Amino acid sequence: MSAAEFVLGAAGLLGQPTLRIGSFAVSESAVTATALTVALASAAAWTRSRLRMRNPAGWQVVLELAVQAIDSTVRDSIPKAPERILPLVGTLWIYILLANLIGLIPGLHSPTGDLSVTGALATIVFFAVPFYGIWAEGWAAYVREYFAPMFWMFPFHVMSELTRTLTLAVRLFGNMTGMEVAIGILLLLAGFLVPVAFLFLHFIEALLQAYIFGMLALVYIAGGMQALADREQRKGETTR
């Protein structure tokens, strides 16, 4: 195995090693992503069965702090009905953070370093925008937003929804892949243990990218629910 092959293989650019079940190929990122989903779901179920109101355990306090931080961030950013969006955005945050951090375990790659995984996550956000928008405003008001302020703005609205979905996917993918390539190249040039400082940077990057992905999803969904907020505001003004 040549040096270049090593770096590219470490970054998963040579095509990830696949598992074959009959004629059906399963990529490595699909396996790690599914394993992470199962682990998170079972951890959530286990945690839920052990929550206590009186003298909570240490881990419960830590979890409550994390949930509270997520909750307050969502409540600060969305004018109306934050409890509807909280589950989706909270899940995105926790899932992407852990998926990014998996890359730090030797021998494993971040599932988010695969464009298919980030594409799937971005597609969820793409469909969540009309879902929450219609839920909040109803069909007519939501569709009317596409033709505001002028009817010929419609193609631009559609274009912006499509490109921002692409951006969401490519940003996460590019950041995680770029970091892995950089660490691989550094390992080749400088040798063993030198990239440890960069692994710390990788850690910060993982946190930041997870935060940004969830935050952008939040902003996009809030944009889709805009008319509701405007109406509430007007109502508040007239009753005042």
Next chain:
Amino acid sequence: MNELSFFTTLVTAFAVLAMGLGVLGPGIGMGMAVAKALEALARQPEAEKSIMRWLLIGLAMIESLAIYVLVIVLIVLFRSPMLDYLLHK
């Protein structure tokens, strides 16, 4: 110099050039964004939370431009359709 090695040299040179030039614009943009955010922070330290939030979102938007360049460069270097054609013709 045969066709393949000429192509590889050209692609490598332009990939490096593209990365350098492509990072230039986002770098300037991010610098301006951070400078303005710090000014706002100095003027209104109590608004730190929301300033930081919008700064991070804005930086992510600007950063995605540089990430586009990185992705294009990676495609050109490793998954180039042109290279495939030269190898398998």
